[in-house]
Amino acid sequence: MDIKGLRKDYQSPVIYKDMLDHDPFKQFAVWFKEACERKITEPNAMSLATATPDGQPSQRTVLLKIFDGEGFVFFTNYASAKARQIQANPQVSLLFPWIEMERQVSITGTAAKISTMESAKYFASRPRESQLGAWISNQSSLLSSRNLLMVELEKVKSKFLDGKIPLPDFWGGYRVIPETMEFWQGRSSRLHDRFLYTRKEESWTIERLAP
Numbered sequence: 001m002d003i004k005g006l007r008k009d010y011q012s013p014v015i016y017k018d019m020l021d022h023d024p025f026k027q028f029a030v031w032f033k034e035a036c037e038r039k040i041t042e043p044n045a046m047s048l049a050t051a052t053p054d055g056q057p058s059q060r061t062v063l064l065k066i067f068d069g070e071g072f073v074f075f076t077n078y079a080s081a082k083a084r085q086i087q088a089n090p091q092v093s094l095l096f097p098w099i100e101m102e103r104q105v106s107i108t109g110t111a112a113k114i115s116t117m118e119s120a121k122y123f124a125s126r127p128r129e130s131q132l133g134a135w136i137s138n139q140s141s142l143l144s145s146r147n148l149l150m151v152e153l154e155k156v157k158s159k160f161l162d163g164k165i166p167l168p169d170f171w172g173g174y175r176v177i178p179e180t181m182e183f184w185q186g187r188s189s190r191l192h193d194r195f196l197y198t199r200k201e202e203s204w205t206i207e208r209l210a211p
Contacts, residue, residue, distance in 0.1 A: 010186025102186035119172035
């Protein structure tokens with residue numbers, strides 16, 4: 001298959017600096033709302049990149065579940081590969097690839113565990129099946145067969161047959177606290193609009209980047 005000819009000339013309208021909010025979290029909220037209204041597939045899906053202390057990177061798709069003026073929160077098993085890498089090296093990056101809208105948002109910053117109370121509040125809002133899944137998945141570990149996973153599922157179903165399912169002590173959230181946030185919009189002739197927010201103590205600078 002010849003892929004050299006696969007290309008699209010983006011037709012999004014131009015963005016000027018004065019069209020953006022001075023607060024990148026508010027600007028993200030605007031774009032995120034538009035992504036949800038467009039009903040694109042998984043608008044809260046984001047690529048999370050982590051790295052080992054010696055610099056070996058890895059990435060995977062996770063789901064954004066909370067965002068506010070402090071950062072962007074996702075949830076995971078604290079024994080997972082991503083969690084182990086964050087423990088050793090909290091520098092991470094996020095990417096929201098809203099291809100259908102000819103947009104993307106990329107974020108760099110540090111990840112830190114949220115409070116147990118915050119994790120418990122979110123855990124309680126999950127469907128019961130997802131709560132059970134958190135209890136049985138020793139995320140990123142080797143699994144000899146799916147049947148073993150199903151056996152464990154039946155065990156926890158019996159264990160929590162009555163009443164609420166508690167938050168596992170090995171599961172919870174991380175908040176990515178941004179240092180930079182880049183808003184990218186596709187433009188014709190590959191002359192894309194790119195604006196970089198950079199944290200400066202308690203404020204942010206906004207600069208246009210060359211495409």
